[in-house]
Amino acid sequence: PTRILAASYATSANVKKITVIGSGLMGAGIVQVAAQSGYHVNMVDLKEEFLAKGEKIITSSLKRVAKKKHGDDAAASKKFIDEVMSRISLSTDSNKAASESDLVVEAIVENIKTKQALFKALDEAAPKDAIFASNTSSLPIADIAAATNRKDKFAGLHFFNPVPQMKLVEIIRIPETSDEVFNTLSDVTKKMGKVPVACKDTPGFIVNRLLVPYMMESLRLVERGDASMQDVDTGMKLGAGYPMGPFELMDYVGLDTIKFITDGWYKSGKGLVGDKLVAPSPLLEKLVKEGHLGRKSGKGFYTYEGVGADKGK
Ligand code: 3HC
Numbered sequence: 001p002t003r004i005l006a007a008s009y010a011t012s013a014n015v016k017k018i019t020v021i022g023s024g025l026m027g028a029g030i031v032q033v034a035a036q037s038g039y040h041v042n043m044v045d046l047k048e049e050f051l052a053k054g055e056k057i058i059t060s061s062l063k064r065v066a067k068k069k070h071g072d073d074a075a076a077s078k079k080f081i082d083e084v085m086s087r088i089s090l091s092t093d094s095n096k097a098a099s100e101s102d103l104v105v106e107a108i109v110e111n112i113k114t115k116q117a118l119f120k121a122l123d124e125a126a127p128k129d130a131i132f133a134s135n136t137s138s139l140p141i142a143d144i145a146a147a148t149n150r151k152d153k154f155a156g157l158h159f160f161n162p163v164p165q166m167k168l169v170e171i172i173r174i175p176e177t178s179d180e181v182f183n184t185l186s187d188v189t190k191k192m193g194k195v196p197v198a199c200k201d202t203p204g205f206i207v208n209r210l211l212v213p214y215m216m217e218s219l220r221l222v223e224r225g226d227a228s229m230q231d232v233d234t235g236m237k238l239g240a241g242y243p244m245g246p247f248e249l250m251d252y253v254g255l256d257t258i259k260f261i262t263d264g265w266y267k268s269g270k271g272l273v274g275d276k277l278v279a280p281s282p283l284l285e286k287l288v289k290e291g292h293l294g295r296k297s298g299k300g301f302y303t304y305e306g307v308g309a310d311k312g313k
Contacts, residue, residue, distance in 0.1 A: 015131070015188050019044060019101040021094050021118065023054025026135055027107035029163025032058045035087040036065070036164075037192045042089050042097035051090045058088070061164050094118065095125035102127070103188065105157055106144075107135040110260060115139065116147035123148040131181050133157035137208055138261040140270070141201045142174045151176035155185055158205055159194075161253060169194045170205045203269035204261075211249075212261055212278065218246035219281040229301055247301040250284075251294035255301075259288050 016039070020031045023045040031043045031054070045051050062084055066077035091097045098104050104122055106115060119132060126132070131153045134144050145154035156172025169189040173182055182198070189196040199205040204212055218236075222229050233245020242249075250258050263280065265272040272278055287293075287300060294300030 014129075014184060015102040016040065017101050017103075018042070018188075019094070019097040019104045020107060021045075021097075021104065021122075022107035022109075022135075023051050023057075024107065025057060025161060026159060026163060027105075028054040028057040029061070029161070030105055030107060030135065030159055031088060032061055032084070032164055033159075033192045033194070035084045036062075038087070039191075040087050040089070042091050042101065044091045044094045044097045046092060048090075048092065051092070055088075055090070059085070061162070065164060095121055098122045098126040098130065101130055103131045103133065103185075105133045105135060110136060110138055110257075112139050112143055115144045119144060120147040123150060129153070131155070131184060133185065135159055137205075137257075138203075138264050140203075141172050145174055145176070152178045153181050155181060156201065156205070157185060157189070158207075160207065167193070167195050168207065169196050170207065171196050171198050172201050172205055173198065174201050203265050203272050208261065212258065212265075215246045215250050215258060216262060216278060216281060219283050222247075223281065223283050251300035251302055251304075254294045254296055255284060255288050256293045259284055 018034050018039050019042040020027050020034070021044045023031070023043050027043065027045075031041050034041045035058075043051060043054055045054060059081065062081045063077070066080050069080060070076040089097075104126060106118060108114060108118065115134065115136070119134075122132065128150070132145075132148060132150060133155050134141060135158055136144065136156065137158060141154070141156040145151045148154060151174060154174065155177045156170065158170040158172065160166035160168055169192075171182060171185050171189070186196045197206060203209060218229075218232050221227055221232060227235070229245075229247045233247050236242045236245045244252060259280075262278040265278045266274065266280070269275075269278070291297060292299045295304050298304050
């Protein structure tokens with residue numbers, strides 16, 4: 001037992017500095033929860049303006065967290081926010097950031113070639129013991145890891161939107177992922193206040209494998225004229241206890257994202273090729289073609305006040 005305890009202490013203590021590549025909604029959220037938990041984090045993106053956007057996502061979310069923690073105590077809130085922000089460094093140089101990190105989490109565009117090129121470069125720049133993880137929700141982890149020479153130190157680390165609020169993290173093991181790396185990632189996510197679950201490298205892992213076909217079925221229901229989208233949303237909220245109905249959730253996640261995920265699985269998802277569960281939906285296709293992508297564009301199934309609006313219907 002002594003040896004096991006010592007090993008487990010060693011793994012969680014190994015990760016001190018984290019680099020997150022990508023400062024969009026997911027990347028910024030991961031940076032925030034890591035910094036909130038005491039880690040020093042590099043937030044990396046291609047341009048300063050993207051980093052500024054990511055910083056804004058973090059500060060506005062931290063304000064919500066601070067309000068819950070400290071109520072109207074403005075001084076305590078400011079101290080909390082300043083302390084978290086002081087642990088975050090910004091960079092446009094992914095190789096340099098990775099060179100001083102124990103864990104690199106990638107949350108960039110869902111493009112296999114772009115991810116592979118990034119990890120290939122990082123593999124040379126990062127310390128040889130550093131762990132690499134991808135937050136991809138739709139691409140096989142094995143295909144991304146193939147660009148590196150550290151498959152034993154590679155895994156999926158899949159967070160959920162909004163990252164500061166959603167407690168789950170899926171840890172995706174490829175056959176090569178070592179037990180030590182899996183345990184370290186599990187410890188790190190727990191330290192971030194999250195609950196890790198494990199899943200093999202299969203399309204959608206656990207949550208999206210169930211959630212995405214559910215969203216697609218809600219589209220088919222409306223396309224057939226069986227029920228209105230408002231009634232489907234009300235039904236799932238009040239009849240199944242979901243915090244959002246499927247149409248609200250699709251607007252929240254982004255209609256382009258849903259289309260991208262299902263198109264990918266329909267064409268090449270292991271066990272899902274040609275499956276009617278993930279076949280294209282004319283209603284979704286039409287909205288995406290018109291540029292109505294959900295909350296982020298101000299309109300999806302519902303309309304929202306102001307582009308990128310957080311609230312409204
Ligand atoms: N930062 C910090 N806290 C936040 C936050 C943010 N960005 N967004 C919401 N919160 C907190 C609020 O402070 C509040 O906290 P409290 O309950 O402790 O006071 C709580 O979340 C609820 O927020 P609101 O009262 O403002 O709003 P709602 O009650 O409507 O909840 C919601 C908003 C949390 C988004 C809720 O509707 C929800 O859970 N929706 C479902 C989200 C979901 O299913 N996400 C998964 C999507 S799939 C995915 O991400 C995978 C990807 O790969 C596609």
